[in-house]
Amino acid sequence: MRTLTAALVPSVSLLILSVRLSVSVCVDGDSDTEAVLGNPMKLTCISCMKREDIKAETRVFWSYIQDGEEISIFEYDNGPRELESPLKGRLQWRGSKDLQDLSLGITNITRNDSGTYQCVVFRLFEFDSFTPSVTITRIIKLEVKDKASLDPTALYSEIMMYVLLVFLTLWLLVEMVYCYRKISKSDEMAQDAVTDYLAVPSDKDPSGPAASE
Missing domain, CATH: 2.60.40.10 (Immunoglobulins)
Structure with missing residues (x-):
């Protein structure tokens, strides 16, 4: 019963919305x-x-x-x-x-x-x-x-559009720099890890103690 009710609620809501949209609204x-x-x-x-x-x-x-x-x-x-x-x-x-x-x-x-x-x-x-x-x-x-007279609303909207474009451009540049630095740091860490691994002597290294005996 609950499943049926849950399925009917969206359908009824959609039907009501469709009826409201089909009725002309005068303002x-x-x-x-x-x-x-x-x-x-x-x-x-x-x-x-x-x-x-x-x-x-x-x-x-x-x-x-x-x-x-x-x-x-x-x-x-x-x-x-x-x-x-x-x-x-x-x-x-x-x-x-x-x-x-x-x-x-x-x-x-x-x-x-x-x-x-x-x-x-x-x-x-x-x-x-x-x-x-x-x-x-x-x-x-x-x-x-x-x-035509200058519409203050249109002028304000145009100014806000340019401000938004500048903000998004700066934000994109910051994100690119951040990602570049993060990738560079990851590469440096990986390279250091490889260097440290190669620097540690292996147990089977012929130049180790076993080889000297």
Whole structure:
């Protein structure tokens, strides 16, 4: 019985892990606020469902605010649709199938793309007796630059990589010297042992006492 239990525990654990990995996990995150001139950019808008077993009708409205003027640029209502705006032709729907990630992509960033972007998520939940709704708004203030800003995390990681390489190189040299000295010492000990052995007179040595008699 114990053997059967011990065999089943790993299998059950593996099954639970596989089920957990197969379920999509939604994590709220902020969008990048810097774009590089001429490069593509993703405006991240994530609105996680607290309970994935509840059905909800989801609609998304993207707008662009510049100089106090709000311009509708994109919407998702039973499917993505690009609206008439100065950004038309450069917008791409980057959302997920479960409509928890509602992000929008912009290709070929220009200086005029700087400004405030607004992602409004409207959800209408379906219950038996009532249909509550919720509206969530995400604000992204985008700044367009000629070159990407230096990422402190990337710089720190690069410095640590070089430090690690130098440390490993020095450690390897120390190990090589240690092994060389150890081998040399072993050779010297072996040579001394052979010399001492040859220096000891043998009982059958003709030059010994027996031979002199």
